[in-house]
Amino acid sequence: MKSALLQERFAIPGHVSVQNIAPGYPVLEVRNPFATAKIAVHGAQVLSFQPKGEEDLLWVSRAAIYAEGKSVRGGIPICWPWFGVHLDKHRPSHGFVRHRFWELTATEQKSDGSTEVTFFLEDDEHTRSLWPHAFQLALQVSIGRNLSITLKMINSDSGPVEVTAALHSYFSVGDIAHTAVRGLDGADCIDALSNEQFRHAGDVRFDEEFDRIFLNASGDEFIEDESRQRTIAIHKKGSHSSVVWNPWVHKSSRMGDFEEGAYRQMVCVETGNVVTDVITLAPGESHSLGVNIGLLP
Numbered sequence: 001m002k003s004a005l006l007q008e009r010f011a012i013p014g015h016v017s018v019q020n021i022a023p024g025y026p027v028l029e030v031r032n033p034f035a036t037a038k039i040a041v042h043g044a045q046v047l048s049f050q051p052k053g054e055e056d057l058l059w060v061s062r063a064a065i066y067a068e069g070k071s072v073r074g075g076i077p078i079c080w081p082w083f084g085v086h087l088d089k090h091r092p093s094h095g096f097v098r099h100r101f102w103e104l105t106a107t108e109q110k111s112d113g114s115t116e117v118t119f120f121l122e123d124d125e126h127t128r129s130l131w132p133h134a135f136q137l138a139l140q141v142s143i144g145r146n147l148s149i150t151l152k153m154i155n156s157d158s159g160p161v162e163v164t165a166a167l168h169s170y171f172s173v174g175d176i177a178h179t180a181v182r183g184l185d186g187a188d189c190i191d192a193l194s195n196e197q198f199r200h201a202g203d204v205r206f207d208e209e210f211d212r213i214f215l216n217a218s219g220d221e222f223i224e225d226e227s228r229q230r231t232i233a234i235h236k237k238g239s240h241s242s243v244v245w246n247p248w249v250h251k252s253s254r255m256g257d258f259e260e261g262a263y264r265q266m267v268c269v270e271t272g273n274v275v276t277d278v279i280t281l282a283p284g285e286s287h288s289l290g291v292n293i294g295l296l297p
């Protein structure tokens with residue numbers, strides 16, 4: 001739907017407006033007493049969440065590409081119905097829903113001052129050519145003191161389906177070399193670079209490319225940003241696995257949508273159902289994957 005039509009139907013004066021940030025690429029801008037946020041209709045991808053008086057909690061690459069069929073490098077892309085590279089190389093990495101325009105279904109200013117935005121996506125001929133199942137996805141984004149996102153996945157097919165998924169959150173940090181991720185101590189870990197599996201101990205710190213999957217990880221996680229002296233708290237729902245990723249120098253320079261040196265300002269801590277944390281849904285069954293993100297006082 002065109003941004004002028006979305007603006008007509010979903011704008012809330014003083015709180016929600018819709019503008020194209022690239023041709024044919026509408027983005028909602030949300031403003032309320034707690035925070036501002038930006039959400040692209042493409043991928044239903046949250047691009048910015050900035051609590052009042054704070055720097056953005058999310059990171060978006062200055063070289064990001066805003067076009068249908070591409071995923072914006074940054075914010076919170078939704079990976080579904082599979083996480084990671086597909087065995088069939090013709091199918092896109094991290095699924096296909098981050099490459100599609102979603103239907104914006106509602107915007108609402110709540111009595112507590114927060115703002116709620118909801119999106120919907122279901123199967124069509126194109127999705128069934130990539131994944132032969134009927135499905136419905138509903139995404140609820142709540143912008144208040146914290147950012148809260150819930151992805152409800154519904155199996156509307158006649159047989160069971162298996163899915164993996166992630167809310168692939170890119171966080172903004174002052175300097176990756178002075179950043180620690182807490183909350184994963186004791187989790188079973190798979191190093192995606194070496195394929196080694198081991199039990200992780202302590203905090204995660206970064207001095208080279210880092211790409212690890214943490215299983216049995218359903219507790220809260222914290223990003224200690226020592227140079228900005230702030231802590232981002234991540235509270236997960238319906239997720240027993242997490243992914244922590246920083247591409248470092250070489251991988252980021254190969255990716256094409258990272259500016260030089262920009263890897264230093266980001267870290268992905270992804271709320272997921274990945275690898276062995278597979279969700280099996282019987283016909284009609286649903287699962288909700290959620291994350292609540294905010295600053296510790």
Ligand code: BG6
Pocket residue numbers: 071093094168192211212243245270
């Ligand atoms: C992470 C993976 O979740 O996503 C990385 O662990 C991957 O291996 C990264 O490189 C980015 O993926 P993409 O498909 O958005 O380039």
